[in-house]
Amino acid sequence: MTATPHPGFSILLVDDEPAFLHSLSLTLERQGITNLLRCDDSRQVSTLMQHQHIGLVILDLTMPHLSGREVLSWLREEYPEVNVIILSGLNQVETAVDCLRMGAFDYFVKTAEQDRLLEGIKRAIQMQELRQENQALRQVVLHDTLQQPECFESIITTHPSMWAVFQYLESVARSRQPILISGESGVGKELIARAAHAVSQRRGPLVTVNVAGLDDNVFADTLFGHQRGAFTGADKARPGLIEQAAEGTLFLDEIGDLSPASQVKLLRLLQEGEYYPLGSDRAKQCRARVIVATHQDLPARQAEGRFRKDLYYRLRTHQVHIPPLRERREDIPLLLEHFLTLAADDLGRQAPALPQTLATLLQGYSFPGNIRELRAMVYDAISQNRNATLELDTFLHAMGVEPSPLIAPVTPRKTAVYFDPDQPLPSLQGITDLLVEEAMQRANRNQSLAARLIGVSQPALSKRLKKQRDGDA
Missing domain, CATH: 3.40.50.300 (P-loop containing nucleotide triphosphate hydrolases)
Structure with a gap:
């Protein structure tokens, strides 16, 4: 198997001494830095930059034809996003400061600072990787798509x-x-x-x-x-x-x-x-x-x-x-369907129909075990189910709720709601209060679940319950 080059971009080594280029390449490869290009003629740098994906240039300062200072100046103008490390055979503070002012990432002496040079190269690689990742993240945010x-x-x-x-x-x-x-x-x-x-x-x-x-x-x-x-x-x-x-x-x-x-x-x-x-x-x-x-x-x-x-x-x-799952309750119906299919296939059974109230019931539960707990609930329910429609009892038991007719599946009415003709019709407010109370009973006093049963937000339901309490006081 061919090793994946590291880093994801090329590192260009520029020096007029082939022996030094070979030595530096071996040193870097022993450190796992393998995506290397070597250049012993500074006049070729521009061509290499045009045709290769280069993120870091390690540049000798003293070279014939084009000096390292000239190449650095050109790189800063044409490829400002590329890091440049300057190498020199002499420890000259003024030269080092001048190169850093021109935009070099760092400056090292060839013979005396190999350990520091390796750390500097690793640091420059990491900085370039982070820069490229930030650019990729900005593109993702702008396009809001998955590749x-x-x-x-x-x-x-x-x-x-x-x-x-x-x-x-x-x-x-x-x-x-x-x-x-x-x-x-x-x-x-x-x-x-x-x-x-x-x-x-x-x-x-x-x-x-x-x-x-x-x-x-x-x-x-x-x-x-x-x-x-x-x-x-x-x-x-x-x-x-x-x-x-x-x-x-x-x-x-x-x-x-x-x-x-x-x-x-x-x-x-x-x-x-x-x-x-x-x-x-x-x-x-x-x-x-x-x-x-x-x-x-x-x-x-x-x-x-x-x-x-x-x-x-x-x-x-x-x-x-x-x-956690309780913070993305919208996923519960999807996960429920997904695990229903998986469980039925694993157990060699036909998938039963889901009760209409099951997803709403589960969305009112906190799921301390998150998705793993939901999966276990579904598998347990499928293994015990004997009807064409999945029973709620196993879910209620897992949630610590005793089965009750108040939260059992509701059979649709075959006749219209009956109002006593000898009594006045209730007001809309009265009907609303009755509806809220019925929802709270079916949800076992769980406001989040009751709100979903009648199609309102939990804050709206809480506000209405407070008004009812204040009115009774």
Whole structure:
């Protein structure tokens, strides 16, 4: 399998010494930076810029034909969005300051600052990636469309907040930076991770592991693998999940429960982009993108000293929050139909009809277990159902509500409503009060559900109930 070039744009190395270009290329490739172009004639820079997708130029200051200063000036005028790092054989403060004033991203001395140069190049890559992601996000916002809607087909929703999550994932799809997915248990964080992997079009697989409860040794062995003889019983080498996810995505679920010692190892992996299999003193490059998820409140755990602040800030480079089901009740009817079909197929039964009041009943429930809880409700109801229409009793039991005729399905009246001809007709106000009271009884005094039963907003119903109480006082 051919490795995916990193970063997503090319880095142009410009120096009149081919030996230095070769040496710098090898150094960068050992750091996992592989999308490189080399140029030993500064006059060719303009042609390369026209025909290649270049996001960073590393430019020698002293060259024949066109000096680095001249090339920098041209780049600032023609390609202002491209970062430029200047290299010089001499440590000259005035020259460095002059280049920075002209718009260079940074300035380094060739022979004395290799570690600083590598950090500066990584920083410039990250800045350029963030700039490109921001541009992509602005385009998404302007066009309000999805470029790859098929990647999100498994997520049943019409809610605007979820649509915004999809658009954001598309905008950061090509980034190698981690994604932090937060949300309550059961909201579908793994589905979001799968969609993020699909939309990234990475060549490797999605590898998933739940890290909750893993001690430090098991965590290290699971992710990093081990060499033969690394510990008792290690009779052969075993690749870790990072290696298995090469050119793909590594999804770490329940990251908020990771032990402090394992947090340090994960932080090093994200910062350095490399890891050591157990028993090995040779570093391996991480060629997988990392996505993490948690139901924990990471800022709160950080304040309690249970989650590292530096790891939290590293993870939240890209962050999405999945709202709970109670905040997107419009999705409940869609999910209900979806799980009804799945459950009937899995159990080998014909899908029963849905009671008219079921969706409204469920929309008045808080769903502490979110989508996972709704799915379990539907499967349980299908497994117990013996009628052509799905019964409500199993749902009511799961919601902690005793079955009652007041909230049972209503049989449509076959005759008109009867008014006693010897009595005066009630006023519209009186009819409205009776309707509100009937809805409150059927909804077991749940105002949100009662409001849906009669087609008004919950604040409007609350206001009317308050007027009724004030009138009785």
